[in-house]
Amino acid sequence: MTDLAIRTRALTKRFRRHAAVDGIDLVVPRGSVYGFLGPNGSGKTTTIRVLLGLAGATDGEVEVLGRPMPTDLRAVLPRVGALVEGPAFYPFLSGASNLRRFDAADAGASRRSRDARVAQALDRVGLSNAAGKKVRAYSLGMKQRLGIAASLLRPRDLLVLDEPTNGLDPQGTREVRSLVRSLAADGTTVFVSSHLLAEVEQICSHIGVMSAGRLVAQGTLDELGGAGGSRVRVTTPDGADAARVLTGLGLGAPDVTADAVVAAVPVQLNGSAPAPEDVVAALVAGGVRVRGFTVEHDSLEDRFVALTGEGFDVVR
Amino acid sequence: MSADTGPTTTQDRPDPVGPGAPPRGRTGGLFASEVLTLFRRRRTQAILGVLAGVPILIAVAVKLSSAPRPGEGPPLLDRVTQNGLFVGVTALVVSVPLFVPLAIGVVAGDTIAGEANLGTLRYLLLAPAGRTRLLAVKYASTAVFCFAATLTVVLTGAVVGGALFGLRPVTLLSGDAVSVPESFVRALLVAAYVSVSMLGMSAIGLFVSTLTEIPVGAMAATVTLAVTSQILGGIPQVDWLHPYLFSHHWLDLGDLLRTPVVWDSFVANGRLQLAYVAVFTALAWARLTTKDVLS
Numbered sequence: 026m027t028d029l030a031i032r033t034r035a036l037t038k039r040f041r042r043h044a045a046v047d048g049i050d051l052v053v054p055r056g057s058v059y060g061f062l063g064p065n066g067s068g069k070t071t072t073i074r075v076l077l078g079l080a081g082a083t084d085g086e087v088e089v090l091g092r093p094m095p096t097d098l099r100a101v102l103p104r105v106g107a108l109v110e111g112p113a114f115y116p117f118l119s120g121a122s123n124l125r126r127f128d129a130a131d132a133g134a135s136r137r138s139r140d141a142r143v144a145q146a147l148d149r150v151g152l153s154n155a156a157g158k159k160v161r162a163y164s165l166g167m168k169q170r171l172g173i174a175a176s177l178l179r180p181r182d183l184l185v186l187d188e189p190t191n192g193l194d195p196q197g198t199r200e201v202r203s204l205v206r207s208l209a210a211d212g213t214t215v216f217v218s219s220h221l222l223a224e225v226e227q228i229c230s231h232i233g234v235m236s237a238g239r240l241v242a243q244g245t246l247d248e249l250g251g252a253g254g255s256r257v258r259v260t261t262p263d264g265a266d267a268a269r270v271l272t273g274l275g276l277g278a279p280d281v282t283a284d285a286v287v288a289a290v291p292v293q294l295n296g297s298a299p300a301p302e303d304v305v306a307a308l309v310a311g312g313v314r315v316r317g318f319t320v321e322h323d324s325l326e327d328r329f330v331a332l333t334g335e336g337f338d339v340v341r
Numbered sequence: 342m343s344a345d346t347g348p349t350t351t352q353d354r355p356d357p358v359g360p361g362a363p364p365r366g367r368t369g370g371l372f373a374s375e376v377l378t379l380f381r382r383r384r385t386q387a388i389l390g391v392l393a394g395v396p397i398l399i400a401v402a403v404k405l406s407s408a409p410r411p412g413e414g415p416p417l418l419d420r421v422t423q424n425g426l427f428v429g430v431t432a433l434v435v436s437v438p439l440f441v442p443l444a445i446g447v448v449a450g451d452t453i454a455g456e457a458n459l460g461t462l463r464y465l466l467l468a469p470a471g472r473t474r475l476l477a478v479k480y481a482s483t484a485v486f487c488f489a490a491t492l493t494v495v496l497t498g499a500v501v502g503g504a505l506f507g508l509r510p511v512t513l514l515s516g517d518a519v520s521v522p523e524s525f526v527r528a529l530l531v532a533a534y535v536s537v538s539m540l541g542m543s544a545i546g547l548f549v550s551t552l553t554e555i556p557v558g559a560m561a562a563t564v565t566l567a568v569t570s571q572i573l574g575g576i577p578q579v580d581w582l583h584p585y586l587f588s589h590h591w592l593d594l595g596d597l598l599r600t601p602v603v604w605d606s607f608v609a610n611g612r613l614q615l616a617y618v619a620v621f622t623a624l625a626w627a628r629l630t631t632k633d634v635l636s
């Protein structure tokens with residue numbers, strides 16, 4: 026028994042020559058809420074399809090809940106709830122009938138408890154009142170909720186949610202976040218993809234960043250947040266002197282303005298960089314009139330922009 | 342109810358899935374759901390409605406005109422006024438070349454491509470329905486539809502014909518008269534024959550449906566094949582090919598309207614259809630179980 030919910034080794038998926046997923050090594054610990062981030066077209070959905078056995082890997086290995094996929098698909102999938110590339114339903118059936126149909130497709134799901142489980146899943150996403158309505162008449166947000174309800178028809182060990190907040194208003198987005206939190210609190214591992222960092226950042230314990238088919242960063246939120254660059258900002262009228270002192274301490278590329286100097290703390294020196302108080306002491310000893318001193322860390326957002334080479338579609 | 346879930350409470354317990362113990366497949370649930378979904382669709386109901394319109398049209402047309410003489414109009418038409426049951430049989434015979442294949446083509450072509458188009462294919466597979474199981478259920482429900490379609494024609498014909506012309510003993514093609522119950526059995530035999538005739542085409546439709554995500558394309562291709570098969574069947578220059586065409590025995594149902602019933606064409610047709618079913622369900626299986634589901 027492994028303590029990983031998802032593990033891939035050099036997973037590659039090619040469409041003709043083009044590698045949509047290019048040798049990624051995902052490590053998703055059990056019990057984590059793993060944010061799978063990346064711009065549109067970076068390979069998130071393709072990865073999820075391969076993880077769940079919808080598409081075959083061109084190369085590499087996949088383990089889900091400790092078992093090889095797609096070999097053990099029939100044992101693994103009943104324990105996995107999934108929303109892949111948006112929800113999909115029979116428009117001519119009601120919300121509840123749609124869920125009953127997906128549940129009937131699961132050979133291991135008990136028919137006797139079906140109605141109760143469907144009602145419970147609908148209730149969990151706040152759709153009880155629309156249960157009997159044809160899905161044709163559902164709004165995009167309601168379909169998204171129904172898709173999440175479908176993934177909750179049975180107790181799951183792993184939830185894979187591909188862009189679950191698509192089409193939801195801010196209120197709906199908050200509800201999805203709190204739903205994920207409550208599921209995670211029950212011990213369910215949640216693997217949630219998004220192209221919007223801001224939408225999942227608050228709920229994730231772990232993050233993986235995709236860019237053009239490659240996994241360019243992966244780790245806990247703290248590891249990734251802390252790994253970014255940082256800078257010191259010195260508010261002073263003695264710009265030139267300050268710049269000289271900072272350069273002497275090994276800080277890079279001082280940017281001197283009329284009343285402040287900003288210098289980068291080199292990433293490779295991050296561990297052994299001079300402590301802020303030592304920097305201030307050196308500045309004062311060098312005759313610099315220090316009126317203000319701050320250490321600025323890159324935000325996670327800055328970090329992603331740097332990693333993916335392009336901006337996320339940031340809300341706001 | 343089911344032996345494999347053990348004692349069940351109203352709420353599902355977390356399912357313990359031991360190593361090497363995949364859930365035992367209960368296919369009944371998915372099959373029932375499939376049939377229910379198929380027949381709840383407006384489109385399916387509309388198709389059956391159109392098929393039911395054929396015997397109604399025939400009955401009304403015959404009623405409004407003078408009684409047709411033997412040999413006039415479609416085969417069996419002259420029997421209609423003797424026994425209303427034959428309205429259904431006549432309607433089915435005239436529907437065999439196009440209406441019935443059209444109906445079957447729509448349903449069979451939609452099986453996999455329709456799910457792919459809606460995106461529900463991925464959710465069925467994630468359930469997990471199992472690709473082989475899903476294919477089996479799709480084919481079985483198409484077969485159910487074949488029988489539903491032919492029964493719709495025959496039974497509507499019996500009701501309408503009975504009401505307009507009454508139910509009397511009828512003279513068969515062999516010249517013998519049969520009782521009303523016996524003629525009802527013959528009508529059902531004809532329905533069964535036409536249903537079996539459509540099983541090969543259903544398998545072709547199922548296979549075509551695994552090739553595309555556009556259901557209309559699969560439907561059109563399937564119906565086109567049915568028409569092509571019949572056209573080839575009418576060209577004497579390719580008579581070596583005729584015994585292999587899936588439409589070869591489609592209209593050989595006269596044997597069922599003799600006394601005693603001659604089963605030769607039923608058996609020959611059954612064999613031919615079985616061969617088509619074997620080949621095309623195998624192709625569909627090979628395709629679906631290896632394909633990337635990207636819809």
Ligand SMILES: Nc1ncnc2c1ncn2[C@@H]1O[C@H](COP(=O)(O)OP(=O)(O)O)[C@@H](O)[C@H]1O
Binds near residue numbers: 064068
């Ligand atoms: N069915 C397909 N055929 C060919 N290329 C595809 C297909 N699906 C996705 N791709 C390509 O794979 C890449 C990754 O797509 P996708 O996994 O959908 O990205 P994301 O989910 O991160 O937005 C894209 O370049 C896309 O064009």
Ligand SMILES: [Mg+2]
Binds near residue numbers: 070071110
């Ligand atoms: Mg995507």
